[in-house]
Amino acid sequence: MKNIELKYGKNTININVPKKNLIGILKPKISHQNICxxxxxxxxxxxxxxxxxxxxxxxxxxxxxxxxxxxxxxxxxxxxxxxxxxxxxxxxxxxxxxxxxxxxxxxxxxxxxxxxxxxxxxxxxxxxxxxxxxxxxxxxxxxxxxxxxxxxxxxxxxxxxxxxxxxxxxxxxxxxxxxxxxxxxxxxxxxxxxxxxxxxxxxxxxxxxxxxxxxxxxxxxxxxxxxxxxxxxxxxxxxxxxxxxxxxxxxxxxxxxxxxxxxxxxYGVEIEEKADIVIVSPGGYPKDVNLYQAQKSLDNAKYAIKENGTIILLAECIEGFGSKTFEEWIRAADSPKELVERLKREFKLGGHKGAAIARILLNNGVYIKTSMKKEDIEEIFFEIIDSVQETLNGFIEKSDGNIKILIIPYGGSILPKAY
CATH class of the missing domain: 3.40.50.11440 (LarA, N-terminal domain)
Structure with a gap:
């Protein structure tokens, strides 16, 4: 097992990933020492x-x-x-x-x-x-x-x-x-x-x-x-x-x-192959202060995920959606496709973030560990989870242990680049 620490708000969450399933932890190309x-x-x-x-x-x-x-x-x-x-x-x-x-x-x-x-x-x-x-x-x-x-x-x-x-x-x-x-x-x-x-x-x-x-x-x-x-x-x-x-x-x-x-x-990190599951954290507060900000990490993660793969996002979102218009557009949509199509007809700030998330959802599932309410998360077609570890274990079991997992601890900073 590989133990990995991920930032969540001002705290951290630890997960254990079987080494045989882990194809990478995307980190900066240089080792960053503490800088006084x-x-x-x-x-x-x-x-x-x-x-x-x-x-x-x-x-x-x-x-x-x-x-x-x-x-x-x-x-x-x-x-x-x-x-x-x-x-x-x-x-x-x-x-x-x-x-x-x-x-x-x-x-x-x-x-x-x-x-x-x-x-x-x-x-x-x-x-x-x-x-x-x-x-x-x-x-x-x-x-x-x-x-x-x-x-x-x-x-x-x-x-x-x-x-x-x-x-x-x-x-x-x-x-x-x-x-x-x-x-x-x-x-x-x-x-x-x-x-x-x-x-x-x-x-x-x-x-x-x-x-x-x-x-x-x-x-x-x-x-x-x-x-x-x-x-x-x-x-x-x-x-x-x-x-x-x-x-x-x-x-x-x-x-x-x-x-x-x-x-x-x-921060432009090459990957040899895309993963079945990408676990991504924006890097903690303030990058995950709300869903509006955490979306950037989700968008970077899409470059590392296979079609029909799953992204697990750790984003505390203590300020909730983070934008009134963003929230209104999400609540008004009956499907991700509807969000994307609405933006083409009627461009509106805040709505553009909802459409960006929706474009990912057209190809991938998104699970989220967050402090937001379950009913709010369901409005944006995410699955809310209590435990990242239990959710990951479930995916591994369903795949008979053949699943490929990639971790991005600082999703707001890292851009995966496929060969």
Whole structure:
């Protein structure tokens, strides 16, 4: 037996898998040792002092200018409190005073933060020093439209800033290719209509996890960054402990692409064959804070599963569905196929997540270990389970012991790549 520990919320679940059935545990290509905060700070400082294809922030900014820093919201694992101090030092060095700096939490269509959540994200010292706002509490200003027709309604503070800095982490994204870069603006700083139009591009050809070239969603996001004028980015790639492995700073396209290549070299994991059963965890909190977020791990797992195979998802989902529209679409559908067809007729944010899950359900069964109610899980055509181990044992017994099992402990980060 192979004992495997998987994260579930802020806790862990252990399972035992017969070695003869286990065809792989997908992990990053390098072994990640624990990284102390001192080393993380050193890596962030290195990136800020040696930006990619860009001057330093202290050389871009001018005294008296207003600066805005885009920061990810509470559903993302970005260690913003470790990124902001170095940026503030650079802005202060350029002569920009704290009163002329605003931190904007990129909310997209997510719920607003509590003050405690804002404080947690940036750290108490920074929170007490710099004005912090949620993007969805700001006024939206129309600044034009992209070549793909996306209307650009962006929060007033980022539009009116002289220096616009975007932060974030780089990981795989199921229709934007990768997170990070200009994604801090679209969808982070945009209103509902803008995000809806951009996300609707996922229905076009060329959209895929880990794909940039020829991906209409990412192309639109990057063009929007150019139209607005992003001054500088600071993106990081994290290890499975959510610690900073490497930082990428500078030009919003070139620094981002270098970060994507680095991520792919570590988290793009080749598999020799697909499995009958894939057991996947998003990696614990906040990746599994709700079903809306946990869907990303499910989407990555689909690349490792055989047709008509089974995915077992461990996602606590303490906030339930995580999106009102997502929940409404799921409850209104009588079948996965109905969800997919509805999105083609009537694209709506939140509904797009339901359709993404439904596309997986057309080919595979999904079992879930979660804190959500059984009746809610049944609405999305999943099977809820009490014990991952007992469920796995049942599948093994039914197969006469011939089943092939693959484990993905950090499904939000790992992209399986079949030969």
């Amino acid at each position: 905060e001192k080393l993380e700070a050193k890596e962030v400082a290195r990136a800020l002092m040696n930006p990619i294809e860009s001057p330093r922030i202290s050389e871009i900014a001018k005294p008296g200018e207003k600066a805005a820093i885009m920061v990810s919201d509470i559903t993302r694992p970005v260690p913003s409190r470790k990124l902001i101090p170095g940026i503030l030092d650079e802005l202060n060095k350029a002569g920009i005073e704290d009163r002329d700096i605003t931190i904007i939490f990129g909310m997209g269509i997510h719920r607003s933060h509590t003050l405690d959540e804002q404080k947690k994200l940036v750290g108490e010292k920074v929170f007490n020093r710099i004005k912090c706002i949620d993007s969805n509490k700001d006024e939206y200003i129309f600044i034009g439209q992209s070549s793909k027709g996306t209307p650009l309604y962006l929060c007033k503070t980022i539009v009116e800033a002289d220096v616009r800095i975007c932060t974030g982490n780089i990981e795989y994204h199921y229709f934007a290719g990768f997170s990070g870069g200009a994604k801090a603006i679209m969808p982070g700083a945009a209103n509902y209509e803008s995000i809806k139009h951009n996300h609707k591009l996922q229905l076009q050809p060329g959209v895929a996890t880990g794909k940039i070239i020829g991906n209409p969603v990412r192309e639109d996001i990057d063009e929007i960054g150019e139209i607005l004028g992003i001054s500088f980015i600071l993106n990081v790639v994290l290890n499975e402990k959510k610690q900073i492995l490497k930082a990428f700073a500078g030009d919003y396209i070139k620094a981002h692409r270098e970060g994507c290549r680095y991520l792919d070299s570590i």
